Amino acid sequence: EDQVTQSPEALRLQEGESSSLNCSYTVSGLRGLFWYRQDPGKGPEFLFTLYSAGEEKEKERLKATLTKKESFLHITAPKPEDSATYLCAAKPISGGYNKLIFGAGTRLAVHP
Amino acid sequence: GAVVSQHPSRVICKSGTSVKIECRSLDFQATTMFWYRQFPKQSLMLMATSNEGSKATYEQGVEKDKFLINHASLTLSTLTVTSAHPEDSSFYICSASGTGSGNEQFFGPGTRLTVL
Numbered sequence: 001e002d003q004v005t006q007s008p009e010a011l012r013l014q015e016g017e018s019s020s021l022n023c024s025y026t027v028s029g030l031r032g033l034f035w036y037r038q039d040p041g042k043g044p045e046f047l048f049t050l051y052s053a054g055e056e057k058e059k060e061r062l063k064a065t066l067t068k069k070e071s072f073l074h075i076t077a078p079k080p081e082d083s084a085t086y087l088c089a090a091k092p093i094s095g096g097y098n099k100l101i102f103g104a105g106t107r108l109a110v111h112p
Numbered sequence: 113g114a115v116v117s118q119h120p121s122r123v124i125c126k127s128g129t130s131v132k133i134e135c136r137s138l139d140f141q142a143t144t145m146f147w148y149r150q151f152p153k154q155s156l157m158l159m160a161t162s163n164e165g166s167k168a169t170y171e172q173g174v175e176k177d178k179f180l181i182n183h184a185s186l187t188l189s190t191l192t193v194t195s196a197h198p199e200d201s202s203f204y205i206c207s208a209s210g211t212g213s214g215n216e217q218f219f220g221p222g223t224r225l226t227v228l
Contacts, residue, residue: 034217036219041222041224042222043118043207043219043222044205044207044219046216046217046218087155098146098209098217099161100146100217102155102156103155104155105155107153
């Protein structure tokens with residue numbers, strides 16, 4: 001069964017304290033790995049797509065990396081405005097061309 | 113990035129009534145739209161996938177007669193919750209993908225449904 005697991009469930013950081021969020025995936029074949037940011041009461045906001053092991057993408061203080069079993073979202077020198085829930089999702093080869101399997105998310109709180 | 117809107121953002125209704133939620137892709141043609149449900153502090157659960165002009169494909173455990181989905185055009189999909197009950201209260205989010213979105217899924221802002 002296709003599955004995506006994120007850890008930790010919640011993370012509290014001081015402003016400027018870098019850290020990484022983990023996304024482990026088990027899918028029959030990976031078409032793509034996606035990261036989204038979700039603020040309370042809002043829909044997810046697209047951040048990155050990764051397609052193959054070894055690929056990296058960066059946007060401001062965020063960098064996403066991908067291996068054959070997991071993906072990491074690295075947050076460098078976070079600011080309070082980075083506080084949100086970060087969701088990762090895997091797009092498997094089976095089950096429909098655009099279907100995404102979501103993890104439960106990591107709730108990040110950055111304190112000044 | 114591609115923009116997806118939802119309307120209404122919040123709705124409160126009485127038990128037994130039906131509620132319609134609209135999802136629109138504003139700047140691209142959405143060949144596929146998805147409807148998700150999200151409970152507090154939980155992730156998104158896919159309810160159904162719809163392709164323009166076709167019947168929706170529902171995920172296991174989702175009642176197709178209760179959650180009616182229509183995707184009549186390349187920019188509009190609707191979800192109708194029929195005979196709503198308090199257990200249907202949730203955050204409903206749509207997403208869309210298609211030409212102009214790079215085949216990525218872009219999400220709407222969500223609709224908070226409260227059934228009294």
